[in-house]
Amino acid sequence: MSSRAPLDHFWAVIPAGGAGTRLWPVSRSSAPKFLLDLTGSGRTLLQATVDRLAPMAGPRCLVVTGRAHREAVLAQLPELGPDDVVAEPSARDSMAAIGLAAAMLERRDPEAVLGSFAADHVIPESEQFASAVQAAYRAAQQGWLVTIGIEPTHPATGFGYIRAGDPVPGLSEVRCVEEFVEKPTTEVAAGYVEAGYRWNAGMFVVRPGVLLDLLAETDPEFAASLRAVAAAPDTLEEVWPHLPKIAIDHAVAEPAAAAGRVAVVAGRFGWDDVGDFASLADLLAGSGLKVLGEPTLVRSIDASGLVIPAGGRTVAVIGLEDVVVVDTGDALLVTTLDRAQEVKKIVAALSEDGHDELI
Known part of the structure; x- marks a missing residue:
């Protein structure tokens, strides 16, 4: 302090x-x-x-x-x-x-x-x-x-x-x-x-x-x-x-x-606007497959990237590099760190289709 x-x-x-x-x-x-x-x-x-x-x-x-x-x-x-x-x-x-x-x-x-x-x-x-x-x-x-x-x-x-x-x-x-x-x-x-x-x-x-x-x-x-x-x-x-x-x-x-x-x-200080999941992954400590949330819900073999098990279910990832998996119970996102910027396109499509309850 x-x-x-x-x-x-x-x-x-x-x-x-x-x-x-x-x-x-x-x-x-x-x-x-x-x-x-x-x-x-x-x-x-x-x-x-x-x-x-x-x-x-x-x-x-x-x-x-x-x-x-x-x-x-x-x-x-x-x-x-x-x-x-x-x-x-x-x-x-x-x-x-x-x-x-x-x-x-x-x-x-x-x-x-x-x-x-x-x-x-x-x-x-x-x-x-x-x-x-x-x-x-x-x-x-x-x-x-x-x-x-x-x-x-x-x-x-x-x-x-x-x-x-x-x-x-x-x-x-x-x-x-x-x-x-x-x-x-x-x-x-x-x-x-x-x-x-x-x-x-x-x-x-x-x-x-x-x-x-x-x-x-x-x-x-x-x-x-x-x-x-x-x-x-x-x-x-x-x-x-x-x-x-x-x-x-x-x-x-x-x-x-x-x-x-x-x-x-x-x-002259570190700064991040947490603009996407790639940015978020960089903020989290550790290497390999990083987890935001309860780590006991994630199982992995030879995987790297980011998992957010917010839906309470076990998430297993095998043999995938730089993957992003986000589970919130009512929605599941799977992408890569390189394509993380494109998530906003999914939100726009859901909005156009009238799925306001998901956005």
């Missing part, structure tokens, strides 16, 4: 959304991945996120989640009060979720600095993470919109990248952001890694008023609507469906970076 004192007026904002379709049938719309223990630690991804931020934020935490998951979030986080878990009437992407939290904090704590971190990421090195957050906090106090850029471990094509420029005067650990770039091809990604670009993990630290004022420069009605809902919460149902469905990166970060108003702190 960290011995760090909480940062003054620092608030943890945790957007908790998404169904994690690449992790079906473990992750479902009714029980998305952030509500699950996917590392075998005994804590769900959401609980681990709150644990990680508690040394900096103390009790100051806002979770923004879907209405269907609000009660589950409150049950997993009994330390939070009802006003600390905000229920979205519908999914409107990250700008609406984080923007509403910013508008609420702008009124609740005029000196607030918010740090927005997704509920479903895995970060094992808490101390290194805390150091990066502290550096971002110091820059945010000076009016910057700050992101934490992850040091790439390989030329990934599934993430956007951040190109850093000159250091921010007086803040040696912080650099100006020259550009956010979209998900590249493998060849382009290799060039980015060699040139020192960083992965964009969607981590932002900023004063609430700064974030909303930046949004107002490109979409004044959007910013005004968020502030209006914060002032009159009973208008949420009326206003929410009319808000733009856009990510914070496109709505604020990219135009603000072009104007020289975004900074980046290097995140």
